[in-house]
Amino acid sequence: MRDQIVISGVSKTFQTASGPVPALAEINLTVRRREFLTLLGPSGCGKSTLLGIIGGMVTPDGGVVEIDGMKLDRPDPKKVALVFQDPGLFPWRSALENVEFGLELQGVPKTERRRAAQRLLEPVGLKGFEAKYPRELSGGMKQRVAIARALALQSPILLMDEPFGALDEQTRLLMGEWLLKIWATTKTTVVFVTHSLQEAIVLSSRIVVMTARPGRIKALFEVELPYPRDLTAKEATELRAQLWGFIREESLQAMEGRV
Ligand SMILES: Nc1ncnc2c1ncn2[C@@H]1O[C@H](COP(=O)(O)OP(=O)(O)OP(=O)(O)O)[C@@H](O)[C@H]1O
Ligand SMILES: [Mg+2]
Known part of the structure; x- marks a missing residue:
């Protein structure tokens, strides 16, 4: 019972004005x-x-995603929280009020949600x-508020x-270190998207x-490899080379419009 998310035969084609755009084909992943x-x-x-399907x-055209054996057909924060590239903070709310937002929607009383948000900002x-307010925070700080909110x-x-x-x-490296600490303490399952081999x-x-x-x-x-990872270790450089081999091949195909 170690599998939490089971993705079976998932495919998705977007219908656009210029014709169908096949985005995913037959994804099987746990x-x-x-x-x-x-x-x-x-x-x-x-x-x-x-990520949107998970x-x-x-909604996928074919296949199914199950989380703990149940299909999820609409966003449900009891199962899944999201963080995007754009922190998407509410500019009219302070850092604390941004973190409180989801709890407010869930009807958590004010003193309780305030305490929870304060605990998360530390x-x-x-x-x-x-x-x-968001305008007073740096990019990295804003993203940390968004992660605390999630x-x-x-x-x-x-x-x-x-x-x-x-x-x-630099900020990115530090944010990665910080995220690993959060992951270790919260025991959350993380599905992460990046273009950086190093970050991966x-x-x-x-x-x-x-x-x-x-x-x-x-x-x-x-x-x-054990955490914290040493990118100069032989295994890490070998893995990077292997990953790059695969990605390079696929990116060239995409750039040359062969797909
Ligand atoms: N809502 C949509 N309507 C039409 N086409 C879409 C829609 N969302 C995504 N697509 C198309 O589906 C394909 C996959 O898009 P997606 O955003 O999932 O890629 P991605 O791997 O996240 O790319 P990137 O690394 O640039 O973020 C693309 O060709 C995109 O144009
Ligand atoms: Mg994307």
């Missing part, structure tokens, strides 16, 4: 409870679509910034779509490489 699974693949291969925001390094829901699964994609490299190797317990559109699973890697 996500284990409490693992950190990363999706890598060329731009447009359907990574965000797959989160119940996008481990994300934002103690003392509770009253600041964590406040205490969903067993966290879907993260290039959450650090808009940050500079530093963070993931498994890495899935997808093909160019329509996305299929091309390869799956177990990353057995």
